[in-house]
Amino acid sequence: MPQDRRNIYKIAREAKGLTQEAAAEKLGISDSSIRAYETGQRIPPPEVVDLMVIAYDSQLLGIQHLRASADMARSIVPDIREVRLPEAIMELLDRVYGFVDAHRDRELLRIGKDGIIDDQERPIFDAIVAELGDLVEAAMAVRYAKQGHLEEGVE
Incomplete structure (x- = not known):
């Protein structure tokens, strides 16, 4: 996963105003898993990303995750940046x-x-x-x- 995309999960969580602990509870996963995803130690599985998209109210996160985790997706899905x-x-x-x-x-x-x-x-x-x-x-x-x-x- 490219270095500049490792914090997409943290950015989305913080934009929703959730702490790591609150996000972990909403997602039904451990605090340590959230930390691992947000520091790039692990890539969250698709089912966790699906839950993040809902919990963080961020479809953009789904697109960013797809581009960050699949070479083919980077050639097909445009790099969308969040703008006003x-x-x-x-x-x-x-x-x-x-x-x-x-x-x-x-x-x-x-x-x-x-x-x-x-x-x-x-x-x-x-x-x-x-x-x-x-x-x-x-x-x-x-x-x-x-x-x-x-x-x-x-x-």
Whole structure:
């Protein structure tokens, strides 16, 4: 597991405001297991991560765990970082508008409508697919964005 991802479990737990002891109780595991996961001594099994996602209210943790624990997932699942909702929305819309304004949607349709990508079309197609990957990443950032909550009686 890469060094920079070892604390994803601690970050998610602390964001929920739980102590290691409270998290261990919620998850039905020992305090020492929590410590081992948070220091990178052990990787939590999928069923524990499933419980963490629920207990910590963090779907992002599930994505981070998947990317951190499986090489194939790193090549398929975008690296989503948690950002504030307004920032995520602005980034997504900027990418969508840029894609459409550059007529990439029309280029993709022109290239793909016959089901064949020839040697001349290949570089353009590959570039468009990369841009679509960036759009997917931006959309996922919106889905998992840090959202503010209104306090009762406050607008």
